[in-house]
Amino acid sequence: MQDITRMVRETWHRGKLGTRTRREIRDFYMFTSPWIIGFMLLSLIPLIIGLLTSFTNYDGLNISNIKWLALRNYQRAFESSDLYTSLKNTFVYTLLVVPVGNLFALILANMLNRAMIGRSLFRAIYYLPSILPLAGAIQAWGLMFNMNAGAVNAFLSLFVPGTAINWINEHFVLMLVMFSWWQLGGAMVIYLAGLQGVPEELREAATMDGANSVQVFFSVVLPLLTPVIFFQLVLGIIGSLQILDSAILLYGRTGLSGTTSMPGDLYMYMVYVYSQVFDFQRYGYGVALSWIFFVIVLVLTIILLVTSRYWVYYEVSQEGGTVK
Amino acid sequence: MPARKLSRREVLKLVGTTTVTGTILAACGGAPTSTQPTQAPANTAAAVNTTTPANTATTAPVATAAAAGPAKIVLMYNANEISDAEIADFNKQYAPLKLERIDTDLVKFFSMVAAGTQVDGIRLQGPNIPAYVTKNVCLDLTDFFANSQELKLDDLMPVNDLFVYKGKRYGMVKDWSPDMSIFINKKLWAAAGVAIPDSPTKMITYQEWRDMSGKLTKKQGDQIIIWGTDFQPLNNFLFWATTTWNPPTTLFSPNFDKLILRGNKDTLDAIKFFTDWEKEKGVPSVIAPAATQGGWSGSDWQAAQASSVQYGYWFSGMAESDKVNGDDVMMMAAPKWGPNYTNPCVSGTGMFLNAKTPNKDAAWKMFQWFMAEEPAHNRAKSGWGVPGLRSLMPLMPQDKPWRKQVYDQVQWEIKNTKVAIMQFTPYTYPDAFTTTWSKYHDQYIKGTMSFDDFVNNVEKEVNAAIQDGISASQ
Numbered sequence: 001m002q003d004i005t006r007m008v009r010e011t012w013h014r015g016k017l018g019t020r021t022r023r024e025i026r027d028f029y030m031f032t033s034p035w036i037i038g039f040m041l042l043s044l045i046p047l048i049i050g051l052l053t054s055f056t057n058y059d060g061l062n063i064s065n066i067k068w069l070a071l072r073n074y075q076r077a078f079e080s081s082d083l084y085t086s087l088k089n090t091f092v093y094t095l096l097v098v099p100v101g102n103l104f105a106l107i108l109a110n111m112l113n114r115a116m117i118g119r120s121l122f123r124a125i126y127y128l129p130s131i132l133p134l135a136g137a138i139q140a141w142g143l144m145f146n147m148n149a150g151a152v153n154a155f156l157s158l159f160v161p162g163t164a165i166n167w168i169n170e171h172f173v174l175m176l177v178m179f180s181w182w183q184l185g186g187a188m189v190i191y192l193a194g195l196q197g198v199p200e201e202l203r204e205a206a207t208m209d210g211a212n213s214v215q216v217f218f219s220v221v222l223p224l225l226t227p228v229i230f231f232q233l234v235l236g237i238i239g240s241l242q243i244l245d246s247a248i249l250l251y252g253r254t255g256l257s258g259t260t261s262m263p264g265d266l267y268m269y270m271v272y273v274y275s276q277v278f279d280f281q282r283y284g285y286g287v288a289l290s291w292i293f294f295v296i297v298l299v300l301t302i303i304l305l306v307t308s309r310y311w312v313y314y315e316v317s318q319e320g321g322t323v324k
Numbered sequence: 325m326p327a328r329k330l331s332r333r334e335v336l337k338l339v340g341t342t343t344v345t346g347t348i349l350a351a352c353g354g355a356p357t358s359t360q361p362t363q364a365p366a367n368t369a370a371a372v373n374t375t376t377p378a379n380t381a382t383t384a385p386v387a388t389a390a391a392a393g394p395a396k397i398v399l400m401y402n403a404n405e406i407s408d409a410e411i412a413d414f415n416k417q418y419a420p421l422k423l424e425r426i427d428t429d430l431v432k433f434f435s436m437v438a439a440g441t442q443v444d445g446i447r448l449q450g451p452n453i454p455a456y457v458t459k460n461v462c463l464d465l466t467d468f469f470a471n472s473q474e475l476k477l478d479d480l481m482p483v484n485d486l487f488v489y490k491g492k493r494y495g496m497v498k499d500w501s502p503d504m505s506i507f508i509n510k511k512l513w514a515a516a517g518v519a520i521p522d523s524p525t526k527m528i529t530y531q532e533w534r535d536m537s538g539k540l541t542k543k544q545g546d547q548i549i550i551w552g553t554d555f556q557p558l559n560n561f562l563f564w565a566t567t568t569w570n571p572p573t574t575l576f577s578p579n580f581d582k583l584i585l586r587g588n589k590d591t592l593d594a595i596k597f598f599t600d601w602e603k604e605k606g607v608p609s610v611i612a613p614a615a616t617q618g619g620w621s622g623s624d625w626q627a628a629q630a631s632s633v634q635y636g637y638w639f640s641g642m643a644e645s646d647k648v649n650g651d652d653v654m655m656m657a658a659p660k661w662g663p664n665y666t667n668p669c670v671s672g673t674g675m676f677l678n679a680k681t682p683n684k685d686a687a688w689k690m691f692q693w694f695m696a697e698e699p700a701h702n703r704a705k706s707g708w709g710v711p712g713l714r715s716l717m718p719l720m721p722q723d724k725p726w727r728k729q730v731y732d733q734v735q736w737e738i739k740n741t742k743v744a745i746m747q748f749t750p751y752t753y754p755d756a757f758t759t760t761w762s763k764y765h766d767q768y769i770k771g772t773m774s775f776d777d778f779v780n781n782v783e784k785e786v787n788a789a790i791q792d793g794i795s796a797s798q
Binding site (some may be wrong): 168 | 431434435437438459460461543544545546547548549610611612613614615616623624627629752753755756758759762763764765766767770772789792793795796797798
């Protein structure tokens, strides 16, 4: 890409383009145009429309008498206690899910990277939950942890008869966190791929130098895995902050048309956005909330990217060439 | 003139332009809505834009409605409420009309209306009608009903007034239910040693019912093994309204611009009564959930773990199960609140026609067929709801003794009570109410919020939604 643009710039300044150069430029734009057109039509234009919508009182059907509210939707959002409650819940959830989930996934991957009987079977078993359809899996999860009819309390009742822990309603965030851990097979597979990319000769060299297995892991394997950890952290944080469907489905929906049925003190951020858009038909306000969230996620991602230079180790320089 | 050969560059330009233009048109335009080209006669209805909620879609009398239009009719309804076989029969009987069904999704409906995509009949619960009429999406069917030979006004059950707003009729129920009627499992009642009230000749009060269901509840430690009953106050805003139902009441100010809870003592007393019932774990709630989280006790009933459920007639469709014998099933009248007996229909699911339907006659034919012909007959026979037409009443199942008892009880309800209808505000949706209710109700039940804060917050947030709705409609 850089070469092409440099070539275009240089030949442009020279004042004439050769036939081959023109053909290369034409080919470049022909090959990239589907993506560019798709990006403009499906991403850029909707983003702009979305941004404009956030300054209006659009409710889905009032296009003919829509009102320009300027920054009032944003002001309303920052004045709403629901925004802060839902952000707090979402960050708590993310802080519990991402680091601990990644740690579990890494430990599992490390265990299943060793030669052992039934290794493939265990890999499949741990991976399986992550490919189950969410709606079905969360229903099963809810049934298992139901207070009066759930399998978990029934099991506990074998030891303490009549055990009735109200798992979902009293420990809602914990239930969501545990559900996400149950599905860490996807992360495990990626760590497994990362582990298998660690050159065996490096481990052997460290062992011959007298390093024990813990030292090999922390001094050889872990540094080489940091790009994978970084990738997992970025995706994990973005994914966890956007938690919506599992929260709504686990708590249950009710009302005439299946509205969000959740106490306000348990709202996750996207649940709050969802309820405003779909239960209240406040499209303008909901989009404003989404833009606020976009900025928060963007800032977090930038922080992660900036700090990554201090702890992520690349064998190949990011500017090209090898690391000195 | 000899044809000029296009250069390679011109061919590329042509292909590129065609592709890009085609893509843009496909993305921006609505999906093709008919198999025949037509002008949209209903556009006049859509163009009506007024601050007065009642001035919505213009009426299109049958005689003057556009006779020609697309042959396709799109019905937004649930798959389990209209079968493929019924649709095939319609297409055969009313050829060349062609009925297509899509799943109910009201957000999708809004998008379809905004994009100009054809959708003709839409599933909706009655309390939503005022808000939908205000959004100019409902076709005024007053004259269609007045001229119909199949849907005669004197044949409509009173509950169909849920679809009347400011004197105009916008639809009707597909079926309905006196929603506070109680189904009891006689076997579990006998096991608990609780005598069945001689319903309906002896009416019980809600306090008696609460005491009775407490005796029916069976616990093991902290676990509830058998529920006494399930009553779901969450959705029952209509019930709160009807607690002061003589004279007819509403939860709203006279011009519907405010929800009034704090100033409505009788309603507050009712809310307090039922939330106290939840707090003592007499009915499922957030502190003692039913088997279906956030939902209802249907699966508890079917597993013979609920002595009663207060769900109304429609529940007869699933009252029998592997563990619940029909002979043990009985329906009782609703308990009595206050001086007057009320048994409201809370939701009243039915259908309205889109104001922008391109062929009103065809859409109305489909509407009549759905409400009075084969699908209506099948629904009446199924036992999942009381028909919206008096003439279909004899089709209700009476083949088994328990079904006959349920049928007789419904007839008693119809004869001796007036179905309570509450007009919901036209400026917001019932969903806004139930979402707000859930948001604070569960915190109150869990003890993290006071009763005053709970009620104040619900009132404040619903009123904010009403103000948004007023602003959006002006």
